[in-house]
Amino acid sequence: MDYRSAFKASVARVRAEGRYRVFANLRRVKGQFPRARLRTDEGDTRDVVVWCSNDYLGMGQSPCVTGAMKQAIEDVGAGAGGTRNISGTTHYHVELEASLADLHHKESALLFTSGYIANQATLATLGKILPGLIIFSDELNHASMIEGVKGAKCEKHVWRHNDVAHLEELLKAAPLDAPKLIALESVYSMDGDIGPLEAVCDLADKYNALTYLDEVHAVGLYGLRGAGIAERDGLLDRFDIIEGTLGKAFGVMGGYIAADEVIVDAIRSWAPGFIFTTSLAPALAAGARASVEYLKSAYHLREQHQERAATLKARFQEAGIPVLESVTHIVPVHVGDPVLCKRMTDELLDVHGIYVQPINYPTVPKGTERMRLTPTPMHDDAMMDELLDAVKTVYAKHVGLKVA
Numbered sequence: 001m002d003y004r005s006a007f008k009a010s011v012a013r014v015r016a017e018g019r020y021r022v023f024a025n026l027r028r029v030k031g032q033f034p035r036a037r038l039r040t041d042e043g044d045t046r047d048v049v050v051w052c053s054n055d056y057l058g059m060g061q062s063p064c065v066t067g068a069m070k071q072a073i074e075d076v077g078a079g080a081g082g083t084r085n086i087s088g089t090t091h092y093h094v095e096l097e098a099s100l101a102d103l104h105h106k107e108s109a110l111l112f113t114s115g116y117i118a119n120q121a122t123l124a125t126l127g128k129i130l131p132g133l134i135i136f137s138d139e140l141n142h143a144s145m146i147e148g149v150k151g152a153k154c155e156k157h158v159w160r161h162n163d164v165a166h167l168e169e170l171l172k173a174a175p176l177d178a179p180k181l182i183a184l185e186s187v188y189s190m191d192g193d194i195g196p197l198e199a200v201c202d203l204a205d206k207y208n209a210l211t212y213l214d215e216v217h218a219v220g221l222y223g224l225r226g227a228g229i230a231e232r233d234g235l236l237d238r239f240d241i242i243e244g245t246l247g248k249a250f251g252v253m254g255g256y257i258a259a260d261e262v263i264v265d266a267i268r269s270w271a272p273g274f275i276f277t278t279s280l281a282p283a284l285a286a287g288a289r290a291s292v293e294y295l296k297s298a299y300h301l302r303e304q305h306q307e308r309a310a311t312l313k314a315r316f317q318e319a320g321i322p323v324l325e326s327v328t329h330i331v332p333v334h335v336g337d338p339v340l341c342k343r344m345t346d347e348l349l350d351v352h353g354i355y356v357q358p359i360n361y362p363t364v365p366k367g368t369e370r371m372r373l374t375p376t377p378m379h380d381d382a383m384m385d386e387l388l389d390a391v392k393t394v395y396a397k398h399v400g401l402k403v404a
């Protein structure tokens, strides 16, 4: 086989579809988020405002987080030095797991090196430790959940997005005594809609199924103490396993599940993605714990975040820019074509100093390509004015504005 040609051909296919990804090489300066400097291909740098970060509250630059990380490096050094089972557990890991269990009102929590691994490893392992398990997965679940469900090597059914009637049909058709698991997200990150959490819990009770909730885009942001949509809706106790990330609103890195002690103990004992990998650096665990604890009482930040998102959506709508209907902090602007989407975001960057990443297939279905904006409490009115003018300009030029 001509390996080089095969690799090149695979990339050429991505290029031909207009979805070849180019990294934006950001030079960040602590304390200036969401402003950053971008290194161009020519080697110089230019100022940009970042409008597509998942550091939703700017916690990645919060002194309480960076201070805890610096202190941990001073105290114990850089790496964990081993897997959790072989010398890689420190008091930072143990304390962070206690903080997360407390956040979600669960007996226990378990850290993973990312939210992706938390989903993949947990779901795959559930398939192995529960013989005859049938998994019911929302069709828009994240790639990491899809990989986990595949790895579970058990019977699976995909229910139409947010369609509980379809979910019930599938549950009803399964043998009554078979073990079942329903998996969904709370905030869907590309559309900004929310899963039917309560209805799913009701169905889980009726059909004796376990419930698995990905709160990756909601932890830190919703609920009285930032535990997510399940907390906001009074459903924490009705989800068997809650999965989250430390890399988005908490501003650091890592993933976790929170659940009953027996569940966590089983996953801890069987999941290769937990057992056979070096544990999170202690400084990451220290920073994440500081962030989780801080956000438990940072109601003001959550309110400011919601206000920024609502204002941006309203201003886009007024300007005739098609925002997809989103009930959350995510502001998706419809473009519907990958080449156009890339051209528009390139122009926003090159001409207007605004950094938004184009979102293309397979992250979203073909024909629904979009710009996904994520306002934070740190995006002030002046930044929003600039963004609006710039988006209006590129939209009018490439797509045309339909102002009412």
Ligand code: PMP
Pocket: 114, 115, 116, 117, 119, 142, 144, 185, 189, 214, 216, 217, 245, 246, 247, 254, 255
């Ligand atoms: N679940 C969802 C819904 C996500 O969007 C993501 C990341 N984009 C993950 C899980 C993975 O989380 P992490 O980035 O911590 O790996």
